[in-house]
Amino acid sequence: MFQRAIKTVFPKLMLAAVIAASCGSALANKADDTLNVAFDAAPATLDGYKESDRPGLSLVRLLYTGLIQKDQKTGKFEPALASSFKFIDDKTMEFTLRPNVKFHDGSTLTVDDVIYTLNLVSSKAYNARYQNTVSWIAGADKLSDNTFRIRMKTPFPLALEMLSENLPIYPKAYYEGDVSKMGIKPVGTGPYRLASSQPGSRYVFERFADYFGKKPAINRIVVHILPDSNTQYAELMGGSLDWIWRLPPDAAKRLATKKNVVVKSESILRIRYIDINPAYQDGKSPLANLKVRQAMNHAIDREAIRKALVGGASKVINTACNPLQFGCSTDVQSYSYDPKKAKELLTEAGYAKGFSIDLVVATPPRSIFEAIAANLATVGIKANLIEQQYGTAVSAWREGRVPLMTATWGSYGIADVALSTSNFFNGGADDLVKNPQVAQLLKSADTSIDRDFRAKQYAAALKIIAAQAYWVPLWNLSLNSAQSSSLNFDIDSDEFPRFYKASWK
Template identity: 40%
Template sequence: MPRVVSRPATRSKENQSLAVIPPFRICDPLPFDTSTLPFGDDGMGIKGFARSIALLSLFSSFSALAGKADDTLVYASDSEPENISPYHNDLREGVILGRLIWDNLVYRNPDNGQYEPMLATSWKQVDDTTIDFQLREGVKFHNGDPFTADDVVFTLNYVVSPESKVVTVQNVDWIKSAEKLGDYSVRLHLKKPFPPALEYLSNAVPMFPKKYFEQVGIAGFSRKPIGTGPYKVTAIATGEGVKMDKNPDYFKDSPQGQPKIGHINFRVIADAETRLAELMTGGIDWTWRVAPDQAENLKAMPNLVVTSGATMRIGFLILDARGTSSADSPMKHLKVRQAINYAINRDGLASQLVGGESKPLQVACYPGQFGCDTTAATVYNYDPAKAKALLAEAGYPNGFETEIFAYRDRDYVEAIIGNLRAVGINAKLRYLKYAALRDQQRGGKVPMSFQAWGSFSILDTSASAGTWFKGNPDDNIKDPQVQGWLQNADNALDPQVRKDNYRKALQRISEQAYWAPLFNYSMNYAYVSDLNFKPYPDELPRFVLSSWK
């Protein structure tokens, strides 16, 4: 399998920035051969890095204010959300920003999984489809406006309205409406019983400011967002990142405590080697998605810390089972889809490329989610001979040509392409920005795509299989049986009934080979040694909990 070197970025088309604040710039591509670095192709050791340090500082055009001395945490990733509004992007980078800028009604404690009061101080289940919330008084938005029931009612009614154009409909399509009971009390009406309501409210349903949003609209809100969260935005530069300052008026009883770091900057740095070079020379303080071999080299550096762990993000292929991408699409044939599943070396992907605690995956959900029954899956072991036989039975004894779309993890996709080529399927890579790929996928124009999904950190199968197979915009399969079982599972109050319906849905998804589930991700984080940082399996870096040593 190919060695991991770098991962291209996913870039947004949006071109808005705050003109009143000079945008900060990312590091230019390094004007020297990065193979001389300790993470380069020649495997050179850490000792040989001394000369490269001087070169990097000489040629880098970025002067970063990073680190403990400036009370500024600079974190970097390879992608940026298409829109900073948490309802209008579904990239993990957007989820991270959302947790810094906005608050939810409910907080799920990441250490014990308990639901705790956040913007709501208490809640009561009135009946199967009604929840009353008592709201916290004295909370202010970043512009000084008070947080009241009007903001909650506005947010909940806005996100379920057609004009909102929420990207991940599954996160809110269980909400019917909200009504104001008093200045600090709200009633939430559900369309049907929905047992994971608090799980969603604590993760994917942040509160917006009614007055400000109605003044500026989604376009203005995206350029200059306002929330109640622990950090407030001071600058946005598309393609470069976001600057944030600690919110001095953050409410004192927040379950996540007070922000401890004065400034947090998010930087978009496309190239993996450039990110690591910036980390080693003080341009950034934190990054992630570090390749296993690079992580091992970084562990030898005394001023850096590398931590690793499994995450709930899963990688998978979506196969065009309905044949919408072309009239003669081979993906319409069950045996072709099964052949693709048998052709892929999941064990090799998990152990050799993803590394760490990654495990092969056979089911269309994350095993730690409620209702994710791994025994429901058909087991497609790596068997190229069986894949070739199935292709021949389907009428493709010599294989066929197709396309595979992707937006991230090019090295993983290239390994998959190699597996497919070995059985006669020649897949041409179409590498797009995430938003462009999502539009193509939803438009039924993609024969096969590599995707990754973190379920918005929601520990319920409704957020994984439900997002992709329940008739929502991301459901390209539109299997009425699967949709029915998933709907039943979402609305049943009896936990066992929920599990039984999820199992039926997952079993059919697997038998029909609508997907080729591949692996769960394992994450390598690298950061400066004077930063207190704790990773969590839900793949949500909680910088509000971080501090300087």
């Protein structure tokens, strides 16, 4: 689920040494119209239905195009491979295919390619990595040489989100009989084609001359796999790289002091939270008491911790979703930092002397939770920090063996609370609250294509979640990147670097 641990803070002296040792201009690659970027890990595959992490999926977005395209600034859905689209009913969409679209091998996109792709990747046999992107598809049917329909199993309001970039279309003739080629020798309709690759080391993309849409400004993109942060920083400073990302706050601050480097911080969909299990120990733990849960919310100075240890474009959140998402109502009960109020609530709940409880930390850095634990300790709650791998922590949570768990959640990069609030409170595996009223509100919103109705249902559910203090919402995260001062480029809030939008100054 695209989960990724935040990097530990880069040692100050080592980073200072790297920056001091670096020299030259970060303008070297503008002259040959080649954008050099670095990731710290190689993609497992270039098959968009099998890859799991954002670096690999970002490369997929260079190679392929979806049926529709979402404007990341306005949230509006626009035609792409499909020249038009419409809902026939709650479970059926009809599309007209754009004519004369070319694949990278020179073949022409047809309705048969679309039908082949969608029916293949939504099948159980194909076993797509992220089932929520394809499991809603009941089937795709050809109506004519330029029209087709997609049938849904149930009304699915996220259909447009999924059809925009999350469902790349593959050429049937090229892949049929050997689907492994999707991951190693991809052929798509995207703005760039894969010119060459050294898997695990280097990927070279060239602008596709026959791309049907707006041509990218930069001719060539070279993606380098450099696991060592020191090397990335040095090569950016020396001009061998034009762009790097996922910088820890300390590194971002120091790189920002160099005149040929621009550091950017983007507020993203990923949020950090503390999940509370009221049913822990069969409902006999302090967490079963509403006043205890409210006290925990009042005890944590979220803004001070965010400012000191998170920084960037992050912002404190008061609701169980990201305000950047559709349906994320902020008109809910909020809990200001008030340790006095927290102590009063604990006393009223019968815990004047406090209590001890485990807090499982599924994503670092530990320093954040040491600060949170210190806040809780001032009101009498001793939080025992237990660090676990994300998968291990989630398994224990779903089995009810964890009282408190903190992690981050990116909603698969989808700006809709169906993939945030609903994931945690609609009665599924991650929902240990099991509030039937909340679950019903969310399920009704998750299965309607009426946006006004959905917004009202989500707002009602979020009010209950906040009033019952089922979570401690902390903040949304920001993503730090550093780039050559000659480059025009920004990361979108869904954490995808869309390099086809980049240009030189």
